[in-house]
């Protein structure tokens with residue numbers, strides 16, 4: 001981006017592809033980390049006199065306008081963070097967007113509405129995506145890719161648009177890639193990885209890679225129950241991906257052969273009912289051994305013995321990568337496991353990287369000081385796919 005600025009951006013319309021996909025409760029943003037992370041790039045361009053057009057997706061609307069997924073709250077928050085007026089276009093490439101961009105003075109910022117309100121953004125068909133990218137390109141003179149959280153998506157604004165405009169990577173992408181590169185190239189050992197989140201199927205690629213890299217893998221969250229089941233334990237009504245059991249078994253065997261320590265929960269918090277996340281009414285979970293989950297109960301967090309065990313397994317780490325919460329942290333009765341892992345990261349002297357929308361949000365929502373961690377990535381799927389060594393469309397498009 002500095003080269004782009006040195007070449008002169010004053011008076012130019014610069015399209016910044018950000019990831020403002022923040023968690024919302026109605027129109028209230030519950031974690032603004034992603035907006036704060038990209039704000040410096042936007043401020044830098046504005047300070048250099050650019051007319052900055054900020055674009056992003058939010059959620060997964062179905063290719064047409066849906067007020068529940070409007071970027072308006074994110075645009076408002078961006079204005080507060082920048083302490084500047086931020087214009088908002090109520091469509092993406094329509095009349096409002098064109099008029100908003102036209103009216104944009106040098107050094108001013110506008111946000112256009114959710115890119116995914118247009119089916120062309122996520123279309124599988126190259127021509128359909130290309131046609132939408134053409135429309136986006138007509139709004140701008142230059143392109144800055146800085147939506148790290150979306151670089152794993154082959155979407156029009158991420159992949160096709162940079163091919164149509166002179167482009168550069170923003171500072172957020174540069175920082176993210178710099179940190180994740182360290183984990184793939186010269187990682188300091190012991191390298192301990194904590195994986196959580198709901199679905200084991202989302203993590204298979206990264207586990208495959210980590211079996212070659214990590215010294216120790218600690219597993220929690222919904223995905224842990226597929227591992228427990230694979231080991232022959234009953235998991236009651238806990239989340240389970242039965243079809244993944246053969247893969248999980250193969251990974252456990254490979255871990256053993258390679259001397260990678262694979263650590264699973266030894267106890268869990270269970271309940272017959274999923275907690276009410278709106279009222280947060282007390283859930284009164286019971287603690288049971290991980291091999292004794294009753295048939296009518298669901299595991300919703302790692303238990304106290306597991307928390308201690310995981311803290312001990314983190315204590316001597318030199319590098320830690322953590323992706324995915326350990327339980328339903330949105331409810332206070334099931335936030336303890338995720339909080340214990342966050343504390344475990346802070347108590348170790350390791351270089352700590354928190355990757356993933358959910359675990360990054362959890363750290364902040366649970367009140368931890370985000371600056372105490374080595375790096376909190378804005379990418380969930382993106383950081384995992386980077387670690388897997390995959391070619392990420394949004395990075396490949398910026399490379400030339």
Ligand code: 3PG
Nearest residue numbers: 019021149150357380381
């Ligand atoms: C994320 O939250 O991981 C990114 O914003 C990408 O969102 P997506 O999974 O809906 O493409």
